Amino acid sequence: MTKDNIREYLIAKGRQLVVENGADFLTARKLAEASGCSVGTIYNQFANMDNFIMAENLQTLEALKNHLTALLPDSNAYKTLNRYLDGFVRFVLGNKNLWFLLYNFHLQASMRKLPRVYLRAMIEVIEVWKPAFESVFASIRPRERRLSMQVLWLSLFSVSSLLTTPVLDGMGNVNKKTICKLLLNAYLAGLTALKKD
Amino acid sequence: MTKDNIREYLIAKGRQLVVENGADFLTARKLAEASGCSVGTIYNQFANMDNFIMAENLQTLEALKNHLTALLPDSNAYKTLNRYLDGFVRFVLGNKNLWFLLYNFHLQASMRKLPRVYLRAMIEVIEVWKPAFESVFASIRPRERRLSMQVLWLSLFSVSSLLTTPVLDGMGNVNKKTICKLLLNAYLAGLTALKKD
């Protein structure tokens, strides 16, 4: 832990804490102890814990983007979208605690404005889906297509918050991936059907 | 505040605090002060603050159910569903702080099991939609119809969490009701289209 990469070190340690012990475990003191420094050092690197969590989330978003980008597009754009969905659900379920940290932050930061760099990272994740989506709905007007795309992402993003909790357990044996698959394909089929009218 | 309705009184005061000052404002001490009692009294009525918040949410769910039940079904089941959607979005946007308290609780209660009475209240909200939904998709097998219905509710419910925050502000001028309307109708149209195959 040399001084020029304390930030990276803290973020890595923080990620480890979240992955191993859950998002609640990420507190200033526990992070300090795990990192072998004092709370003051953390506050020297980050204005506050919210900023730290944002830095953590930025890495999570980057990881998700890379995870999606690595998937090969199919010749069929529909299949490509399903592949992205698959990758997305896999990522969320495989990184439950980190994703909970991220979504929870979005909800908690209710009154504040999120900084540009953060919104940018979100957008970049959506951009991965964009070509395939545009290919499927090439005939729709750009304005509507943009909205349709946003709604698709928002619904998958928000539903993903439920995937990290046992809220769904109260609704019988619902398979989490099945939920997302149905949501995606019904939505896509619906857009296709609606545009013909 | 007589002793047999302290619970109701506390819940009412708590709701007032949340409505006027946001969900964060609801703490044991502030609730005690606003109610003219000590923290101990609150803990005499509720095992912990989580249970208090649950009692608060139960009332919110009941209010939502009543709000939806009061809406008149249209002869066209599609229109009925859109009417429910309208009522739902109106309720969420008109009770942002209370809805935030509710959704946030669902997310925070990640590891615990929610009690039956609470799940029941959730289910009763969904039940309102059920007849109209079944009317539209009478030809689908019950098993699939049940899943389709669940996914519809889950997506609307989860998207509603975003309606209580400014997360959407980063995505340009997206109208919140438009998002939900598109989501509902594309989804419904999609189910209709898919069942024909």
Add this chain to the structure above:
DNA sequence: AAAAAAATTGAACAGTGTTCAATTTTATTC
């Protein structure tokens, strides 16, 4: 009026995030 039961209190405990004067470490200058 006395005794028993029940409800209320609020100081105290273990946690949060956050601050900042004092200390230690590092870099610079002579």
Add this chain to the structure above:
DNA sequence: GAATAAAATTGAACACTGTTCAATTTTTTT
């Protein structure tokens, strides 16, 4: 290399959480 200046680190302290529980007050019963 020693003395000085700058920068980074520390951790006790502050204000806030949820929660507990012995002591007090109130209510009910006898």
